[in-house]
Every structure is written in structure tokens, then in C-alpha cells.
Amino acid sequence: MKWLDKLRNWRAKQAVTRAVRSVIRGFTSGKQTQHRWEQQFSWYENIVKRSEYRQKNVMETLKVIRDINPDASMAIWNFLRLGNSGHELECLNMKGKPDEQGLELLNTLAKRVGKLYGGGLDQLINVFLLTGYTQGAIALEVELNESLDDVVDFHAVDPSSLDFRRNNETGEMELVQKQSDGRYKVMNPEQVFYHPFDPDIGDPYGRSPILPVLQIVFFQVEVLKDLKAVAHHQGHARLDISVVEEAIIKNIPQSILAQGQDAVMKFVSDYIGQIEEKFNSLKPDDNLFHTDSIKVDMVGGTNGKSMDVTKIIDVINQQIVSSLKQLPILLGRNEGTTETHGTIQWQIYVAGIESIQRGIKRLLERAYNVALQVYGRQGRARLTFNELRTADRYKEAQAEEIETRTRITQVQQGWRTNDEAALEMVGHPAVSEPQAPTMPLGIARQRSRRTTGKRTVKTRAEEDEYVKDIPVSWASDVAELTTRAGNDFYGLLQGQLDFYIERLRNAPEVPTWALIDIERMRMATTREQKPEPPLEFEEWVLVNILTATGTQLELWTETGLDWMEQAAIMAGRATLLELDTSIDFDHRDEGLIRWLMRRANDAADLIQGVTDKDVIMTLWDVAYEGNYTIVKFADALQEAHAFSRERAIVIARTEILNSARAGQYYGDKQSGMVIGKQWMSAHQDNTRDGHREADGQIRAFDEPFYVANAEGQAEMLMFPGDSSMGASGSNVINCRCWYKRILQGEEDLLKGGA
Structure with a gap:
């Protein structure tokens, strides 16, 4: 332990030495200088007075000016459009690495903050930009719920309604707001933030950029x-x-x-x-x-002679442009500035916008950090505004190309190493030795396309057995399309599976209270009784595994709509060819587009809803058995029906077949030759009772069929597989029914009715 004693003695001597040196040099503790407002504190309330041009009435006048003066209004418009051109929100853990789960929480919060202004962080940023540009300060309050476990809203606060006051006991500055009874309320510095722009010495309030206007x-x-x-x-x-x-x-x-x-x-x-x-x-037209x-x-x-008014207007315009911190061209004035000067002016203007953005960035990051603390996550938020370009990208690329060629020449001449050149150009050492010149990229791409085009032979996929036997003209083509769609849907399901397993590996442990509920259930019930998972467990899965449901819905909607459109167009064209008309199928038919969009959205909701429920129940089965691990969870998901090829095939058959029927229906409608329709069942062992009963039902073409669902309740369908009138899944999923046309001249068939 002698070395430890020596280290302590050495540190003590160093501290004494530093103290002696400070005394010798005449150092003193505390603050010696005073601001002018510090002499006001013998006054009542100890409020730091605003200067004459920072008063609330001046700020209100600026608000009026920006709304009634055309130049000020244009300046505000330009500033807001450029300043709020997009941003990126990140969440970093304590190690500085991305925290995806924390980011999901922040993104969800960002959609609902700023309720007073329509909701959404973009709207709130607009308010801050407007306030900062007008008043020279911004303020924000984070409102929490009563239990302090969630953020209610982010509120933009009028900076002119806030004041600074010195606390007599601590000597610290406090942010206060005058209440209706005349008293000042101290704001909580952990939830209310104030940021001034370009403050003077001793002035905490900031100064408006457009005050001279x-x-x-x-x-x-x-x-x-x-x-x-x-x-x-x-x-x-x-x-x-x-x-x-x-x-x-x-x-x-x-x-x-x-x-x-x-x-x-x-x-x-x-x-x-x-x-x-x-x-x-005399009248104007009288003779004299x-x-x-x-x-x-x-x-x-x-x-007549008069003074030159344009000279006066030019002086005023110049003063307005300067006071609004604008470029002349942005206010509709062309002063014939050279390209070089114009570029410099634009860079200065962008720097002004970025200075306001930095203040907003700091306030919002502090607010989001509060939210992370409330949500129990250790990390920090980082907000980055999209960069405003201040240079011509083409010219930058040209300059970079010249610099690159120069560095290559220097390396080839032996003037510098390859690593030195790489550090200057890309910021890291070279990853390999210099390569020999190759074929120009454009030529290589063209040859690649030609070669690929010669080699690639488009083969027809195997026809789906379930679809191809339906007695309609388009069955064979749609059956092949169904097979290809099923493969695509299976790939999408597998992508979801990989995503959920990755989320599962990064998820925190199941909460203790959820484990207690699981153990209590195991003691009170048997597995055969199939108890439902506790709410705490479901919430854990939803928060940590299924938080990206919105993104998954978008994927299903986009992918499904693409295949559904192909099926509808394929069947619609075949329908008109079968009717031997000279009409081309209108795939832009408003009714068809509306049907496809509604069906794609409904199908995505149903598919993702089933997936979410299956994930919860699959993980619940593992948790209920006890001694669960992340590996067991992942293995169970691998075997889950939700991500199986069989499910992908069912989805493809349902959506592609129903969309093809929609294409046939709107093709028949466009022909003008179809006046009625007859429901035709598949007549198989698994044909639904309601569909078997509907067999032979005849309706006018624009009237719905009435078909019983699984509960025996009659539902309306314009054609088999149609859900536009509210038909349930039991009437449209895996349905192989079709309808037979009744054409003009066959009016007697309609008399049979339903």
C-alpha cells in the first residue's frame, strides 16, 4: 500500500501548490462586476426590466406589421418555407448508439405535440420560427400528465409573457410569468425553457432581428x-x-x-x-x-415638373430589405447583383436561418430528453434540420473531380502516399491499393443491360391450382399471377419475421409484475383452459416488438395494391375481349380505383391485425410454459403460422382473386352489354353454406347479392369476393364462387329474380 500513500501525498501537495499560486497571483473568488439591472433589485419583485425596444407593446406591433405590410409578410413567408424544410429525429443511448425503441416513442410523441396548431412537430417548428424571427426569442413548456408517466403536449409560449427575476435567497435568476392576480409564478426550469437570440450584455431577453422595420x-x-x-x-x-x-x-x-x-x-x-x-x-366636353x-x-x-419619386421609393425599399434581413430577389427586387455577390448574400441569409434553427433544435432536444426520462429510457434526443444548400452541386462536383485527379497524380508521381491522399479526400485511410483504369462506367452499364437482356428469359410461373379451375376466361392468367404474388407475400412475411426477431433480441426483459401474473395464472389454470395473456405482457410485446405496425401496414398496402391492380387489369381486359367489344378496358375507372384502394387498406389492416395477434399469442405460449428465453421466443416465431408460406398463399388467393373479380365486374360495366348476373357456387365439399344457398341467385347488374355469412346474417356483395358494402371475412376469404353474366336480349332471365 506504500504506492497508494505516495499517490495521495502527491495529490495533496499539488492541491496546496495550486492554492498558493492562486493567492500569489491575486486571484479572488466570486463575481466582482455587476450588470446595470442588478442595481434594480431594491425594487419590488426584483424583475429584470426589458429595454424600451423589447417591451410587450413593441412585440405586438411587430406582429401587426408582419401581417399587414406586404414586404414583411413576404419575408415571413420566405423564412418559414426555407427554415422548415424538413428535419431528422434520432434517439441515442448512453453509449451514443441509435436506440430504435426510444426513437419509436419519440416519433409517436412527435405526431401529437402542438395540438393547438393542428398537431405534429412540423407545425410546432413553424410557430417557433415565426416567434424567433419576430420577437428574437422562443420558449417551450413540456406538459406532463398527473401521474408523471407520459407527456401531454409541447406548448409554444409567447416569450414576451415571460420575465426574469433574481431570487433574493439564492441569487439565481428565475424565469417567471405574471399571473392574472398580479403575482409572479416561478416556472419549473426542468419543463419550461427560454432561448434568446443575439442577446446584449446583461440582457437575457434577446433582440428581434426585424425590429428596425x-x-x-x-x-x-x-x-x-x-x-x-x-x-x-x-x-x-x-x-x-x-x-x-x-x-x-x-x-x-x-x-x-x-x-x-x-x-x-x-x-x-x-x-x-x-x-x-x-x-x-364648363363641362369636360364643352367648347370654349x-x-x-x-x-x-x-x-x-x-x-408638369415634380420631384423624382422613384429615388425616394428606392431608398425605402433598400431600408426595408436590410431591416427584414432578406435578399432583394426574395422580395421581388432585382438589383442586378453578380453571381459571386449573390452567392455570398445567399450564404449569409442561410446562416441567419440556421441560427434560429439551432435555438429551436436546443429547445426541442431538451423537451424530448424530458420525455425520455418520463418514459424511463436512458438516452438523449438529437434533432437535425435538413441542410439548406448554399452552393451549386454541379460546380462542387466539378471541383471535387479536379481535386481527385490532382491527388491521383500526386500519388502516381510519388509525392505523397495513397493513405495521405485518401485522408484528405474521404476522411479515412485507403481501403485498398490504387486500381488500374477500367472501362467507362456508362459503357459498362450499357453492355451489362444488353447482356442481361439477352440472357434473361421470362418464364411463366406455375398456375395456382385453386384459381385456375374457376370457369372464367381470365382464370389461367390470374392463377399464374396468384403464384407470383404468393411468393412476394411470403418474402414480405419473412422480412417481418426477421424484423420482429431483431426487435426481440434488443428488447428489455419482461417486466417483473408481468412475470408474477404469469406465474399466478400457471398455478390457477391449466394450459388446456387457454388463459388469455395478461395486459402487462401484451403491452410489453406491443411496445418492444410490434411498435412499427404503421410501417408494416404501409408495406402491405403498397405491395398488395400493386398485385391487386395487375389482377384487376388482367381480368378487365379479358372480360372485354370475351364480350367482343371494341372498347379498351379503362383501368383508371374511378369506381375501380376506389374499390382497389379500399380493399388494399382493409386487407392490410386485417393481415397485420392477425399477424400482431399471432405474435402475441405465440410468445405467450412460450412464456406460459415457463423458463422462457429470447432464443425460445425466436424459435417459436420461426414456426408461427403468421409467417408461413401457407398463409402467404391464402392471402394471395384471396386478394388476387377478389381483385380479378372486381376487374371483371367493372369490365362488364364498361361494356354496357351486361344487364344482370347470377351467383354461381363452386359446389365443393368445403363450399360455405351461405354460398351454397346463394347458388343461382339472380340480380340486376347494379343490385347486390344477399349472401349469409358464417353467423347466418345476410350481407350484400356486388360480386363474389366483394367487401365494399361491408361483407365480413367469412364471406370473401378463400372464396371460389363466380357470377354468370346476363346480357342484353336476355331480359326474360331477370324475371326469375332472386
Whole structure:
């Protein structure tokens, strides 16, 4: 233990040495400087005052400006569209590796936050972008439920409604909000977050990027008012009427002159008044007659001189562009900027958007981290906004190609090693030695396509025995399509199996309380009684194994719809050929598309629902037997019927055959020749009772058949396999029935009815 004592003594001496050095150098503890607002704390409430231009009324004015001023509105529009162009959310465990289960929880939460704004994280980000750009700050609150085990919502908070206050006891700054009773409520810093943009020294509130727009917009309004008056005054030409004084004096009667100066002035005034009265009474299209004592000219209008209004408008526009932190081109102004200058301006503008995005990123990551803590997961969230491109990708590729050729030449000349060149170009050492020049990639691809095209021979798949014997014209082709669809569906089921096994291997242990319930059931019941799994066990499977149900539904819908469309088109074309019409089958028929879409969605729901239930029950069987392991779980899933080829074949037969019947039905409808239909059963040992009873039932073509389901209840079907009117699975799954057409001229067959 001597070495341990020596280590402790050495550390103690080092600590003493550091303390002595600090004293010698004159170091002191604590904070010596003060902000100006720290002298306010003798005041009531100890609130950090906002500066004159950060007050709530100023923020409200900015909100009004952005909604009524066209330039400000356009700036907001551009900023929101560019700033909210997509993002990626990640969840990392304590080792920094992806946590898929945690990500599923966060993605589920992201779909329902921001309920006030329509729901979804995208909407909430839009609100934060708008607030940050307008007020220079953003705030967010994480609301939890009463039991503190789930997140209710993320709330965007108006930053101007929050203040900072110094706590007299601790000296720490607190985020507070004034309540309706005048008191200040302290916000929980673990759930309410405030982020300022570009704050001044000693100012925790942040500053609005577009604050200067207030002054220039108010100035713009005043200028426009003045221009309106000027336009009204100078925009119309006016008459300039002058009276020749000499002519008036010569024409004054002697009798008036004899009466003196007053009489002369009255005569002149009356004379001018009469002229004014006559001119005022003129209409725009009246002719003008006057003596030579009156001179008439035109003034004002387009010929008049005035100040250059465009110069003033240009100055205002420049000020608005600067105050809104926008590019001129984004506000509809073309200043003839060079490409180089335009690129630099765009890079600066994008940097401004990214600065707001970084603040939103920090707030949302903190909020998601709270959610992870609430959900009991150790990890952290990482949100990344999609990059806004600031350079021409083609030019970047050209530059990279030149750099690559330069590095290759340097390696070939022996000026540097292959690893050095690789580190500069791709960030890691070379993975192999330099390769000899090969055939150009484009030529190689063309040759490959030609060779592949020559070698590949499309072979017809084996026809499905279940489908090919149905007595319809399209049975053989659809039977072959059914086989190929079954193989595809089996591949999809196997992909699901691999996915679920991978989730199973990464899943946490079954909760203790679920194990207790399982043990209690084993003691109270026998396996033959088939007890249902406890809710805790089902929840464990749903949360850890089946969390990607939405994605699986999309896969089934897309895959199924593709095969169903092929079957419908194949049968529809065969139907019209059989009827010997000149009509081409319209595969875009609105009714057919609507039927296929509904059927694809319903089938996906049913298929995935059965899969989920089978996974739960398969794992439950293993857990009920006791001494379960992940390996036993995985082996049981491998043998489960849910992922078997037999199930894939049943799915293919059901969906392909029903879709082909739909294609025949809409082909018959498009022909205009079919007026009725007769239900024809397969007449086999396993034919359903309801279908056997429906055999021979006759209906008008646009009327449904009435067929009993497994419970004996009558359901409506427009044709065998149709579920558009609510028919249950017992009436459409693995059905081989068909219908016989009743054509024009066979109206007497309809009289038999049903």
C-alpha cells in the first residue's frame, strides 16, 4: 500500500501548490462586476426590466406589421418555407448508439405535440420560427400528465409573457410569468425553457432581428400618404386662366370711370367673377369661347415638373430589405447583383436561418430528453434540420473531380502516399491499393443491360391450382399471377419475421409484475383452459416488438395494391375481349380505383391485425410454459403460422382473386352489354353454406347479392369476393364462387329474380 500513500501525498501537495499560486497571483473568488439591472433589485419583485425596444407593446406591433405590410409578410413567408424544410429525429443511448425503441416513442410523441396548431412537430417548428424571427426569442413548456408517466403536449409560449427575476435567497435568476392576480409564478426550469437570440450584455431577453422595420415602415406609410396627395394634386392637368389687365382698362365704360375708384374696382371684380363663373360651369366636353382679353393655358399633368419619386421609393425599399434581413430577389427586387455577390448574400441569409434553427433544435432536444426520462429510457434526443444548400452541386462536383485527379497524380508521381491522399479526400485511410483504369462506367452499364437482356428469359410461373379451375376466361392468367404474388407475400412475411426477431433480441426483459401474473395464472389454470395473456405482457410485446405496425401496414398496402391492380387489369381486359367489344378496358375507372384502394387498406389492416395477434399469442405460449428465453421466443416465431408460406398463399388467393373479380365486374360495366348476373357456387365439399344457398341467385347488374355469412346474417356483395358494402371475412376469404353474366336480349332471365 506504500504506492497508494505516495499517490495521495502527491495529490495533496499539488492541491496546496495550486492554492498558493492562486493567492500569489491575486486571484479572488466570486463575481466582482455587476450588470446595470442588478442595481434594480431594491425594487419590488426584483424583475429584470426589458429595454424600451423589447417591451410587450413593441412585440405586438411587430406582429401587426408582419401581417399587414406586404414586404414583411413576404419575408415571413420566405423564412418559414426555407427554415422548415424538413428535419431528422434520432434517439441515442448512453453509449451514443441509435436506440430504435426510444426513437419509436419519440416519433409517436412527435405526431401529437402542438395540438393547438393542428398537431405534429412540423407545425410546432413553424410557430417557433415565426416567434424567433419576430420577437428574437422562443420558449417551450413540456406538459406532463398527473401521474408523471407520459407527456401531454409541447406548448409554444409567447416569450414576451415571460420575465426574469433574481431570487433574493439564492441569487439565481428565475424565469417567471405574471399571473392574472398580479403575482409572479416561478416556472419549473426542468419543463419550461427560454432561448434568446443575439442577446446584449446583461440582457437575457434577446433582440428581434426585424425590429428596425418598425421605423422604416412608419416612414414608408407617411411617404405614401404624401405621395398620394402629390399624385392627386399633380396627376391631373388644369386650366391656367389669366385676364389681360390692359384690355380690361381699355374697355371700362366712361360712366364707370366718372364714378370714381370704387366704381372701377367693383366693375373689374364683377368682370373677373363672371369669367370665373363661366369657366367653372364648363363641362369636360364643352367648347370654349372667350375674348382676347382672356388667356388660357394648361398646367400640371404629365408635362408638369415634380420631384423624382422613384429615388425616394428606392431608398425605402433598400431600408426595408436590410431591416427584414432578406435578399432583394426574395422580395421581388432585382438589383442586378453578380453571381459571386449573390452567392455570398445567399450564404449569409442561410446562416441567419440556421441560427434560429439551432435555438429551436436546443429547445426541442431538451423537451424530448424530458420525455425520455418520463418514459424511463436512458438516452438523449438529437434533432437535425435538413441542410439548406448554399452552393451549386454541379460546380462542387466539378471541383471535387479536379481535386481527385490532382491527388491521383500526386500519388502516381510519388509525392505523397495513397493513405495521405485518401485522408484528405474521404476522411479515412485507403481501403485498398490504387486500381488500374477500367472501362467507362456508362459503357459498362450499357453492355451489362444488353447482356442481361439477352440472357434473361421470362418464364411463366406455375398456375395456382385453386384459381385456375374457376370457369372464367381470365382464370389461367390470374392463377399464374396468384403464384407470383404468393411468393412476394411470403418474402414480405419473412422480412417481418426477421424484423420482429431483431426487435426481440434488443428488447428489455419482461417486466417483473408481468412475470408474477404469469406465474399466478400457471398455478390457477391449466394450459388446456387457454388463459388469455395478461395486459402487462401484451403491452410489453406491443411496445418492444410490434411498435412499427404503421410501417408494416404501409408495406402491405403498397405491395398488395400493386398485385391487386395487375389482377384487376388482367381480368378487365379479358372480360372485354370475351364480350367482343371494341372498347379498351379503362383501368383508371374511378369506381375501380376506389374499390382497389379500399380493399388494399382493409386487407392490410386485417393481415397485420392477425399477424400482431399471432405474435402475441405465440410468445405467450412460450412464456406460459415457463423458463422462457429470447432464443425460445425466436424459435417459436420461426414456426408461427403468421409467417408461413401457407398463409402467404391464402392471402394471395384471396386478394388476387377478389381483385380479378372486381376487374371483371367493372369490365362488364364498361361494356354496357351486361344487364344482370347470377351467383354461381363452386359446389365443393368445403363450399360455405351461405354460398351454397346463394347458388343461382339472380340480380340486376347494379343490385347486390344477399349472401349469409358464417353467423347466418345476410350481407350484400356486388360480386363474389366483394367487401365494399361491408361483407365480413367469412364471406370473401378463400372464396371460389363466380357470377354468370346476363346480357342484353336476355331480359326474360331477370324475371326469375332472386
